[in-house]
Amino acid sequence: MISLGIEGTAHTLGIAIVEKINEKCKILSNESRMYKPAKGGIHPREAANHHAMHLPSLLHESIKKAGVEIKEIDLIGFSIGPGLGPCLRTVATAARTIAIKYKKPIMGVNHCIAHLEIGKALTGSHDPVLLYASGGNTQVISLLEKKYRIFGETLDIGIGNCLDKFGRAIGIPFPAGPHIEKLARKGRKYIPLPYSVKGMDVSFSGILTAALSLIKNESIEDMAYSLQETCFSMLAEVTERAMAHLEKEEVLLGGGVASNMRLQEIMKKMAMERGAKFFVPSRQYLVDNGAMIAWTAILMHEAGYRMSLGDTKVRQNFRTDEVEVKWS
Amino acid sequence: MELIKRGAEAKIYRAKWMGKEVVIKRRVRKGYRIKELDEEIRRRRTKEEAFLMAETRRAGVSVPIIYYIDTVKMEIVMEYIGGKRIKDFIDDENEETQKKICRMIGESVAKMHSHGIIHGDLTTSNMILADKLYFIDFGLGMKSFENEARGVDMHLLMEAFNAAHRNEKLFKWVFEAYGENFDEADEVKRKIDEIIKRGRYMRRVS
Structure with missing residues (x-):
C-alpha cells in the first residue's frame, strides 16, 4: 500500500510518499519546507499562508x-491535529481536494501518534515510552490498554518554546535550539535554576523567567548550559x-x-542505568515530517479505520488517548 | 542492611540504627544529571519528604518517626513499622473489618487534605496497619490546598482499589468517611469525575 502524507500542524509543511511493503516502512520521498518568521515567534x-503557497x-x-x-497512491493522509488552527485547516483543505479529485480515501492522523509510530x-522499537519533545508539545506517551496515554506532560509551555523564548531574549533567531546547544557546549558553570517536576509532569515557564532574569549577570554560555541541563534532566526524570x-x-x-545531542546523551544514560533500550530515529524523522503522517495513515487504514469528508474537520486540541489503537 | 525495595529514585533498606529497628530511604545518584544539580535535587527532596512526614504527624495521622536525616548520604532514617500492608490482607477480611479499615483510610486522608498535605502516591501498598494505621512514602507528596491536587490524590486511591482489590465497596467506604471528615469533599468528588474524563492518569497500580 502506498500513501501520501501531508503534515502541517505548525511551522513545517511536509509531504511524503510512503509504502508499506513486507510489513516494513519504506519511505519513497519526504520533502519539507519550514516557515521562519521574520521576527518573533510563529504567527499562525x-x-x-506559507503552507498554502508552498503546497503545490x-x-x-x-x-x-x-x-x-x-494513480498508484492508495491513500491520502494528513495531520488533523493537534496544532495551530489556520495551519491545520490549510493542510486539511489540500488533502480533501486531492482525495476528491483523484477519488482516494482520506485519513486524518493524530500528529503525536504519528511521531511515535514513525x-x-x-x-x-516495539513497546516504548516516547518522550515527545518539540516546540509546542512536551509529553511522555505510552501504550496502555489500546490507547496511547499521556503519562506526563508540560503544565505550561513546550520545551522548544522555552528554548525559543530564551533565544529571542539573547538575540538568537528562531528556532533557537541548535544555537543554544552550541553555546551550551562552551558553558562551564552551573547556575541554579528552578527544577520543576510534579509527579510525572514538568513545567518550564518558571525556569524561563528565572533564566531571563539572570542573563544580565551571567555569561550566555553558562546560562545556555544551565538551562539545558535543568530542562533535560527534568525530561529524563519524568520519562524514567x-x-x-x-x-x-x-x-x-x-x-x-x-x-539535541545533549538531550539524547542524557536520555541514553538514563536508559542504560535502568538496563533499558534507547531508540532515536534520524533527525528528519524527529522533526515534523510528512512520512510519519503517511505511515500512520496506512496503519490506521489497514486496521479498518475509514473517514468520510465529514470526519475530516480539524481538531486543534486532539489528544492521543482519543484514538483507539487497533493496529498495535 | 537489607535492601527491601528499589524505586525510580530511591532505595529502601531495613537496618539496625542505634539499637533500633529502622528503615532507611536513600535517594540514589542519577548519572544522567550533572553532579551539582543531582545533589541539590536529592538534598532538597530528602528534606521536603521529612518535612511532609512531620506535617502529617502534626495533622494527626500516623507516620513512621523520623530518627535522622542525612543530607550528605541523602537518606532518611525512620522507625520500622512492623505491621501488614493493607494491600496484602484486606481482601481476606470480612466486610465488617474491611469497612472499618476503609473508614480509617478515608478519615486519615481527610485529615491530610484539610491540612494541605497531598500524599502523591496513595495506594494500599503505602498504608500499613499495626497498632494504628500508618502512611508511608511521601516521596511524591507536596503541600497544597487546591482541590485539583486533592482530586488527583483521591483518584489514584480509587484506581488503586479498583485495580488491586475485589470488593468494589471498599473505595465507597473510604470516600464516605472522607466526606464525613472533610467539608470540601463534594468539590473533590467533582474533580475526580473531571480527572476520569481526561483519562490520562490511568495507570497500572501495583
Whole structure:
C-alpha cells in the first residue's frame, strides 16, 4: 500500500510518499519546507499562508522524487491535529481536494501518534515510552490498554518554546535550539535554576523567567548550559518514572528538540542505568515530517479505520488517548 | 542492611540504627544529571519528604518517626513499622473489618487534605496497619490546598482499589468517611469525575 502524507500542524509543511511493503516502512520521498518568521515567534496565519503557497510545488516535488504516479497512491493522509488552527485547516483543505479529485480515501492522523509510530517503524522499537519533545508539545506517551496515554506532560509551555523564548531574549533567531546547544557546549558553570517536576509532569515557564532574569549577570554560555541541563534532566526524570511505573524497557525519542545531542546523551544514560533500550530515529524523522503522517495513515487504514469528508474537520486540541489503537 | 525495595529514585533498606529497628530511604545518584544539580535535587527532596512526614504527624495521622536525616548520604532514617500492608490482607477480611479499615483510610486522608498535605502516591501498598494505621512514602507528596491536587490524590486511591482489590465497596467506604471528615469533599468528588474524563492518569497500580 502506498500513501501520501501531508503534515502541517505548525511551522513545517511536509509531504511524503510512503509504502508499506513486507510489513516494513519504506519511505519513497519526504520533502519539507519550514516557515521562519521574520521576527518573533510563529504567527499562525503567516504560517498557514506559507503552507498554502508552498503546497503545490512541494506536492509535485514529493511525487516526482518518489517516482510514482498519482494513480498508484492508495491513500491520502494528513495531520488533523493537534496544532495551530489556520495551519491545520490549510493542510486539511489540500488533502480533501486531492482525495476528491483523484477519488482516494482520506485519513486524518493524530500528529503525536504519528511521531511515535514513525519512530517505532524506523528504529525497531516495539513497546516504548516516547518522550515527545518539540516546540509546542512536551509529553511522555505510552501504550496502555489500546490507547496511547499521556503519562506526563508540560503544565505550561513546550520545551522548544522555552528554548525559543530564551533565544529571542539573547538575540538568537528562531528556532533557537541548535544555537543554544552550541553555546551550551562552551558553558562551564552551573547556575541554579528552578527544577520543576510534579509527579510525572514538568513545567518550564518558571525556569524561563528565572533564566531571563539572570542573563544580565551571567555569561550566555553558562546560562545556555544551565538551562539545558535543568530542562533535560527534568525530561529524563519524568520519562524514567513513566518507565518504572509501566514496567517498560524501551525509551524512544521524538520531536524536533530530541535532535539535541545533549538531550539524547542524557536520555541514553538514563536508559542504560535502568538496563533499558534507547531508540532515536534520524533527525528528519524527529522533526515534523510528512512520512510519519503517511505511515500512520496506512496503519490506521489497514486496521479498518475509514473517514468520510465529514470526519475530516480539524481538531486543534486532539489528544492521543482519543484514538483507539487497533493496529498495535 | 537489607535492601527491601528499589524505586525510580530511591532505595529502601531495613537496618539496625542505634539499637533500633529502622528503615532507611536513600535517594540514589542519577548519572544522567550533572553532579551539582543531582545533589541539590536529592538534598532538597530528602528534606521536603521529612518535612511532609512531620506535617502529617502534626495533622494527626500516623507516620513512621523520623530518627535522622542525612543530607550528605541523602537518606532518611525512620522507625520500622512492623505491621501488614493493607494491600496484602484486606481482601481476606470480612466486610465488617474491611469497612472499618476503609473508614480509617478515608478519615486519615481527610485529615491530610484539610491540612494541605497531598500524599502523591496513595495506594494500599503505602498504608500499613499495626497498632494504628500508618502512611508511608511521601516521596511524591507536596503541600497544597487546591482541590485539583486533592482530586488527583483521591483518584489514584480509587484506581488503586479498583485495580488491586475485589470488593468494589471498599473505595465507597473510604470516600464516605472522607466526606464525613472533610467539608470540601463534594468539590473533590467533582474533580475526580473531571480527572476520569481526561483519562490520562490511568495507570497500572501495583
